[in-house]
Ligand SMILES: Nc1ncnc2c1ncn2[C@@H]1O[C@H](COP(=O)(O)OP(=O)(O)OP(=O)(O)O)[C@@H](O)[C@H]1O
């Protein structure tokens with residue numbers, strides 16, 4: 001695709017702009033900001049990736065992944081205000097999941113250990129892990145707040161913090177995983193996954209694109225489960241003090 | 251039981267503060283062992299807060315609390331809370347059946363509750379066995395209170411903290427619950443701290459009395475002190491409750 005044709009795609013930005021203007025939606029400014037940001041961010045990433053792929057240096061791969069994890073942590077921690085040490089808990093979660101998934105992928109020779117594979121798959125794993133972390137923290141804080149009396153009841157009967165939080169933890173882990181599982185059930189029927197479409201457009205054999213997409217789906221399923229479970233078990237102890245009393249979330 | 255025993259619970263200069271707001275101020279006094287102590291006072295006086303300090307659901311900001319003459323923080327919280335059982339003011343119910351709720355204290359220590367034992371617990375509070383399979387979240391306020399009492403009794407605590415446990419009950423049920431608590435006190439020597447808004451109930455059931463106002467203890471002594479309170483504030487409170 002040439003830059004001229006890319007410029008022509010801006011027609012697709014003009015349509016919402018005109019609609020927003022004529023219907024008084026007031027979304028013109030946000031649309032423009034979103035467009036400009038996506039152009040700058042993606043082009044920058046493209047050039048950086050080009051550079052990293054050419055260099056084939058593991059230091060650069062490592063730095064890229066570290067940057068992704070730092071950005072994901074930064075984004076998700078806003079949802080975890082009030083949890084002691086939420087930054088390192090998120091970092092630990094993302095790092096563990098990244099290490100585990102990459103070890104399996106490379107260790108079993110599922111994908112070659114090249115910058116292309118490591119960085120693309122890490123991006124998907126860390127990105128999804130971040131979304132799951134946000135979903136989980138949102139749900140968990142709501143569950144904890146609305147079940148404070150049950151938590152207190154269990155503690156008052158001689159229960160431990162783990163027993164007092166168990167049901168809220170399980171509910172939140174389940175709830176945060178459901179979107180991932182549900183979307184996999186209808187995949188291919190309602191819409192073709194973006195990555196697979198991209199590969200097919202770029203000329204890949206559809207069956208190969210499907211195989212790769214399946215790998216990604218299973219990887220993300222694992223990511224979803226690991227994120228909520230790891231984060232849940234790291235976060236719940238901070239909701240109690242050493243005398244096994246509930247302390248407020250905020 | 252001799253009256254010279256060490257108290258079940260002893261408070262010394264206890265303060266409790268949340269966000270710089272004093273909820274309890276300089277509370278001192280004891281709860282005699284094997285006796286029923288009534289704890290009365292207007293809404294917001296700090297009665298529930300005081301009760302939660304007794305079983306370690308809360309810890310004092312300063313001052314000390316002793317259980318059987320030992321500082322309260324020397325006990326492991328789960329053991330302490332089984333030893334000093336509490337019936338919470340709002341009778342929270344676990345999702346599930348009445349049986350699930352009665353089995354909770356047993357489940358928490360990895361034990362089972364047979365159906366017969368559950369029925370026994372239930373019938374002590376005047377509820378029939380047919381309630382065992384009922385959905386706990388659909389019970390009436392009074393039925394919840396009874397299930398909540400039965401559930402706490404599952405731990406066979408030596409000290410019972412009762413927070414307004416008859417507030418939603420009809421007269422007959424109130425009498426049944428009073429008889430039950432008096433029997434536990436007499437037969438097992440259970441010490442009881444009983445918060446009630448009903449001053450007649452306080453006089454009827456208790457051996458000892460605490461009056462609290464604005465986070466402070468204003469009077470402790472024989473329940474009959476309510477008949478002719480020396481303290482002006484208490485006199486006003488008693489009069490208000492009677493009118
Ligand atoms: N977590 C909390 N945060 C802020 N204030 C609180 C908290 N818990 C209790 N309080 C305040 O402490 C005071 C005492 O509350 P407490 O529940 O002990 O009163 P009470 O004597 O049991 O009242 P009632 O008879 O209505 O049950 C109240 O003014 C209450 O608003």
Ligand SMILES: [Mg+2]
Pocket residue numbers: 297298299339413
């Ligand atoms: Mg209260």
